[in-house]
Amino acid sequence: MSRKIWVFDTTLRDGEQVPGAKLNLYEKLEVAHQLKKLQVDIIEAGFPASSAGDFNAVKEIAMKVGDTDNIMITALARAVKADIDAVYNSVKYAEKPLIHMVLGTSDIHVEKKFGKSKNQILDIGVEAVKYAKTLLPEVQYSTEDASRSEFEYLWSTIEAVVKAGATMINVPDTVGYAVPEEFGELIFKLNDRLKNLNEKVLLSVHCHNDLGMATANTLAAIKNGADKVECTVNGIGERAGNAALEEVVMALNTRSSFYKANTNINSKEIMNTSKLVSSLMGLDVQVNKAITGDNAFAHSSGIHQDGLLKSRDAYEIISPTEVGLDDMELVLTARSGRHAVKNALGKLAFNQLTDDQFEEIFADFLVLADAKKEVYNHDLYIIVEKYFERHDMNEEIHHHSENFYELLDLQVISNTIFPSASVKIKKGDQIFKSSTTVASGPIDALYSSIKEIIDIDIKLLEYKISSVSRGKEALGKVKLQVEYKGEKYIAKATDTDVIKASALAYINAVNSIIVDNLMPEINKEPIAQSL
Numbered sequence: 001m002s003r004k005i006w007v008f009d010t011t012l013r014d015g016e017q018v019p020g021a022k023l024n025l026y027e028k029l030e031v032a033h034q035l036k037k038l039q040v041d042i043i044e045a046g047f048p049a050s051s052a053g054d055f056n057a058v059k060e061i062a063m064k065v066g067d068t069d070n071i072m073i074t075a076l077a078r079a080v081k082a083d084i085d086a087v088y089n090s091v092k093y094a095e096k097p098l099i100h101m102v103l104g105t106s107d108i109h110v111e112k113k114f115g116k117s118k119n120q121i122l123d124i125g126v127e128a129v130k131y132a133k134t135l136l137p138e139v140q141y142s143t144e145d146a147s148r149s150e151f152e153y154l155w156s157t158i159e160a161v162v163k164a165g166a167t168m169i170n171v172p173d174t175v176g177y178a179v180p181e182e183f184g185e186l187i188f189k190l191n192d193r194l195k196n197l198n199e200k201v202l203l204s205v206h207c208h209n210d211l212g213m214a215t216a217n218t219l220a221a222i223k224n225g226a227d228k229v230e231c232t233v234n235g236i237g238e239r240a241g242n243a244a245l246e247e248v249v250m251a252l253n254t255r256s257s258f259y260k261a262n263t264n265i266n267s268k269e270i271m272n273t274s275k276l277v278s279s280l281m282g283l284d285v286q287v288n289k290a291i292t293g294d295n296a297f298a299h300s301s302g303i304h305q306d307g308l309l310k311s312r313d314a315y316e317i318i319s320p321t322e323v324g325l326d327d328m329e330l331v332l333t334a335r336s337g338r339h340a341v342k343n344a345l346g347k348l349a350f351n352q353l354t355d356d357q358f359e360e361i362f363a364d365f366l367v368l369a370d371a372k373k374e375v376y377n378h379d380l381y382i383i384v385e386k387y388f389e390r391h392d393m394n395e396e397i398h399h400h401s402e403n404f405y406e407l408l409d410l411q412v413i414s415n416t417i418f419p420s421a422s423v424k425i426k427k428g429d430q431i432f433k434s435s436t437t438v439a440s441g442p443i444d445a446l447y448s449s450i451k452e453i454i455d456i457d458i459k460l461l462e463y464k465i466s467s468v469s470r471g472k473e474a475l476g477k478v479k480l481q482v483e484y485k486g487e488k489y490i491a492k493a494t495d496t497d498v499i500k501a502s503a504l505a506y507i508n509a510v511n512s513i514i515v516d517n518l519m520p521e522i523n524k525e526p527i528a529q530s531l
């Protein structure tokens with residue numbers, strides 16, 4: 001039998017504690033609406049005592065997102081009356097409000113941070129819970145730094161606050177010090193003792209990632225009886241972050257027979273949520289991040305691509321559609337092998353090549369892949385067409401590469417008043433030039449100039465630039481996402497000149513759109529018909 005695990009999302013509280021990640025009211029509301037779509041059980045919307053702005057954001061979220069009994073809205077307080085009042089006065093507008101308070105239990109916190117005795121701190125906690133209970137029926141108590149606390153003191157705190165009315169006990173590994181076996185054992189012991197109390201209490205955990213074990217510790221806690229987990233989208237949070245919601249949820253889904261536990265999360269909303277949080281907070285997701293990283297469902301080595309083409313389960317434990325992606329990505333690189341290249345050519349209707357023809361084309365592919373890092377479908381057309389030209393077989397094929405755009409030259413001037421750009425672009429035998437003088441910045445000017453030429457109505461959704469090597473020869477990598485007729489296209493390019501990389505990435509996206517949309521004969525008939 002599978003147990004339901006409550007998911008408490010603290011992206012808007014612990015996640016927002018990341019330097020520079022602060023959101024305004026409207027952004028917080030947008031994230032909260034998305035968390036509701038994701039079907040989290042509880043949203044921790046902020047720390048209302050910290051500023052008028054955060055109080056207001058929590059209040060708006062309680063009113064506009066907490067307007068249903070499917071979701072609880074909470075916010076954090078110290079064990080201080082004014083903080084508890086601020087939480088109450090902001091979350092009370094929700095259908096299901098919860099007061100969350102925190103107070104340390106480790107010797108370090110009690111003695112060094114508060115300069116008090118254990119009994120004094122325990123009494124402060126109990127009084128705070130009693131006060132919160134006069135305001136709301138649902139109160140969560142977090143024993144901060146629980147994993148470094150002396151067990152019997154931790155337990156007497158938990159026992160006392162439960163008797164005072166706490167309905168949820170949250171056990172944090174505040175500084176990410178715990179290891180899974182030890183943390184699991186702690187939760188097992190607490191759960192065992194809680195069962196002997198005559199109160200109905202949810203046992204929760206909140207793990208930090210300082211040693212990279214937040215997800216492992218959270219899962220160990222679930223295995224040992226935790227009913228509820230606190231996490232953040234993309235694992236963001238104080239210092240090295242928190243347990244990543246998507247990792248915990250997908251581990252439970254993927255290893256259901258081991259954990260025998262499930263959540264209410266709509267996993268198909270995971271990618272949308274991840275992208276929204278990343279873009280609003282300006283926090284990039286590392287490319288190899290489990291579940292939400294760019295490469296989590298991308299395969300680039302020949303042996304893996306071959307295995308996947310033969311049987312998806314050879315290298316795939318989660319279907320990308322489960323987290324809201326369309327499909328896995330087989331990236332063509334110099335590490336790709338014949339099976340992957342043949343598969344890509346087949347999709348472009350070059351599926352009647354002889355073995356000798358294919359081998360020569362594959363050799364050309366490797367030369368280009370070594371030079372280019374990633375090879376796109378439009379590059380494959382060009383490789384194949386050049387092959388036919390070389391063998392005087394021009395009449396045998398359609399000349400699709402005439403549909404593609406190629407950057408010949410560019411000039412971009414960046415200044416604060418009139419950033420401007422000029423581009424020279426080739427399509428087949430035609431050469432186009434265009435210039436833009438009014439734009440909001442150099443990249444906007446560059447893309448406006450290209451757009452004047454390409455004659456396709458596309459919208460830029462995302463633009464990211466990063467450095468992929470060091471020193472004077474460092475490569476700038478540009479990754480962008482554009483939309484054409486409701487479909488999204490991702491394209492990348494690298495160059496030592498970041499402006500050129502930006503132009504190339506845009507043109508790569510345009511050429512991908514042309515391959516998919518503007519060349520309808522593809523996929524209908526083999527291109528090399530007479531072979």
Ligand SMILES: CC(=O)SCCNC(=O)CCNC(=O)[C@H](O)C(C)(C)COP(=O)(O)OP(=O)(O)OC[C@H]1O[C@@H](n2cnc3c(N)ncnc32)[C@H](O)[C@@H]1OP(=O)(O)O
Nearest residue numbers: 014047049050051078079080102103104113114144174238
């Ligand atoms: C592990 C966590 O993530 S806990 C949550 C962290 N989040 C935040 O800190 C939210 C943002 N914080 C803030 O806006 C401010 O720090 C406030 C409003 C909470 C307090 O601001 P200030 O009153 O200026 O105090 P300051 O932050 O400098 O110091 C914290 C005070 O709270 C006390 N305190 C800390 N934790 C607790 C607690 N859980 N319960 C009661 N008091 C506490 C400290 O001992 C200190 O008190 P002191 O002034 O008597 O020494």
Ligand SMILES: CC(C)C(=O)C(=O)O
Nearest residue numbers: 102142144172174206
């Ligand atoms: C408020 C508590 C749960 C916290 O963030 C921590 O201990 O890390």
